[in-house]
Amino acid sequence: MRDAIIGPRAASVSANEPTNLPGVLHAAWLIARKDLAIEFRTRTAFFSSIVFALLGLTIFYFAWDPTAVAAIDIAPGVLWVIFTFSGLLGLQRSFGVEQADGAMDALLAAPVDREAIYLGKALANVLFVAGVQAIALPALALFYSVPLGGVWLPLAGIALLAAVGIVAVGTLFSAMAVNTRLAELLLPMLSLPFFLPIVTAAAQTTARLVAGRPAAEAWPWLRILLGFDLVFVVACAVAFPYTLDE
Amino acid sequence: MTDRTARARTDWWLVAAALAVVAAYARVIWFTPAEATQGLVQKIYYLHLPAALNAYIAFAVVAVTSVVYLWLKDPRADRLAESSAEVGLLFTTVVLTTGPIWGKPVWGTWWTWDARLTLTLFLWFIYAGYLVLRGAVTEPGMRARYSAVLGILGALLIPFIHMSVYLFRTLHPMPIVLKPDRPSLPPEMLQTLMLSFAAFFFTYVVLTRARFGLAVERAKLAMREGSSDGER
Numbered sequence A: 001m002r003d004a005i006i007g008p009r010a011a012s013v014s015a016n017e018p019t020n021l022p023g024v025l026h027a028a029w030l031i032a033r034k035d036l037a038i039e040f041r042t043r044t045a046f047f048s049s050i051v052f053a054l055l056g057l058t059i060f061y062f063a064w065d066p067t068a069v070a071a072i073d074i075a076p077g078v079l080w081v082i083f084t085f086s087g088l089l090g091l092q093r094s095f096g097v098e099q100a101d102g103a104m105d106a107l108l109a110a111p112v113d114r115e116a117i118y119l120g121k122a123l124a125n126v127l128f129v130a131g132v133q134a135i136a137l138p139a140l141a142l143f144y145s146v147p148l149g150g151v152w153l154p155l156a157g158i159a160l161l162a163a164v165g166i167v168a169v170g171t172l173f174s175a176m177a178v179n180t181r182l183a184e185l186l187l188p189m190l191s192l193p194f195f196l197p198i199v200t201a202a203a204q205t206t207a208r209l210v211a212g213r214p215a216a217e218a219w220p221w222l223r224i225l226l227g228f229d230l231v232f233v234v235a236c237a238v239a240f241p242y243t244l245d246e
Numbered sequence B: 001m002t003d004r005t006a007r008a009r010t011d012w013w014l015v016a017a018a019l020a021v022v023a024a025y026a027r028v029i030w031f032t033p034a035e036a037t038q039g040l041v042q043k044i045y046y047l048h049l050p051a052a053l054n055a056y057i058a059f060a061v062v063a064v065t066s067v068v069y070l071w072l073k074d075p076r077a078d079r080l081a082e083s084s085a086e087v088g089l090l091f092t093t094v095v096l097t098t099g100p101i102w103g104k105p106v107w108g109t110w111w112t113w114d115a116r117l118t119l120t121l122f123l124w125f126i127y128a129g130y131l132v133l134r135g136a137v138t139e140p141g142m143r144a145r146y147s148a149v150l151g152i153l154g155a156l157l158i159p160f161i162h163m164s165v166y167l168f169r170t171l172h173p174m175p176i177v178l179k180p181d182r183p184s185l186p187p188e189m190l191q192t193l194m195l196s197f198a199a200f201f202f203t204y205v206v207l208t209r210a211r212f213g214l215a216v217e218r219a220k221l222a223m224r225e226g227s228s229d230g231e232r
Helices: A002-012 A021-042 A044-061 A071-096 A100-109 A114-143 A152-177 A183-210 A215-243 B002-008 B012-030 B040-072 B075-107 B115-136 B140-167 B187-231
Strands: none
Touching: A021 A044, A021 A114, A044 A071, A044 A114, A071 A114, A071 A152, A071 A183, A100 A114, A114 A152, A114 A215, A152 A183, A152 A215, A152 B140, A183 A215, A183 B115, A183 B140, A215 B140, B012 B040, B012 B187, B040 B075, B040 B115, B040 B140, B040 B187, B075 B115, B075 B140, B075 B187, B115 B140
16 A cells, blocks of 8 residues: 555656656645645644634624624625635644654655645645535524525535635745744735635625625626636745745 | 944935925925815825835835846845835835825725725735745745745735725726826826926835845844854
């Protein structure tokens, strides 16, 4: 089993070879699997992110006057603020786990492209954020009586697009923030301005979906979300090697 | 002894820049007609718009020098980015301060979530974060690489913030100077605006130059302290 994992990597991904896409993706998958295995065995970050998201949903409910504003009107905004902040909790750990025992140096010494490290980390983070969303979304429907029945599939698509954007930027900043003196403080400070277009677009699209508006109304927002994902996944993957020691 | 003379030295460029801004404002106050409907309060325009344009220039310089740094690894590009970001943040603060002072009498509100106000506020957030990041990394090479990455990503972010805030409604007047056809500002107002812009641009260059000098001195100091650490 172990040979089956190491074998193809040694064969297909080598530092001397020019970057070949399947090799990069395979290496990225191995790194993502490693991060997910750590997370699955400890379950600390995932569990605390879910509790954080549920707590956030609850606290928001009591933070405004329910006789003045209907719960369903505020639900999309609450959802996206909570997703963003619980996502940050997971991102914080992404490179934090590599700090112990010089694990980051070992990762850099491994015969994989640096872009693969970024993509692997990002992939694990997307799955992490999507996992939190998969639990927070039904909780929102329950607490705020949002009828998700007919729209859950497009909503899941938007959640995934937003998760990709949040993670693309957040993974890069997480790699930078762990090496600074202000680690926990710096990640939200750098990331949140980047999350503005994502949160706005996702919340606006969600609001229109839930209100049963025609899809054409949500399209301009969806376009921003798609453009953001495309630009920042590429830009951050290109920029990532520059954040590592030469 | 040389240190003392260096400290006492006056930066005459800074004095000249201050005089240029005073001269431009003298023209604004005494030699430019008041706007017909807004009255005297509109004169803040000659401070507000030049500051905004120079902030954009400053952040464009940050983006370009960041690319240059990652490409050539020249520490001068990093120092220029640092200096320009700091001066740009100063100008953005001027914009965000003069805006509400103007907005209250004209719009009837200090702040509104108008597209351009939000964009300017986020410019302030991005480059405030940039400077905090610089302060949080001690190793010069790492600091330069990290901040160059953020300087480039920040520039890529601006169009996205622009698009998303414009999909919300906007209250801010549309550009009346920088637009494809002729500027619709009366000639004497346009001349004053140009003069004010020139004074502000000069101030930007001089402040960035002074800040660049400080960055060079700091690098020298760090190198001297580093080498004396090594001897110990």
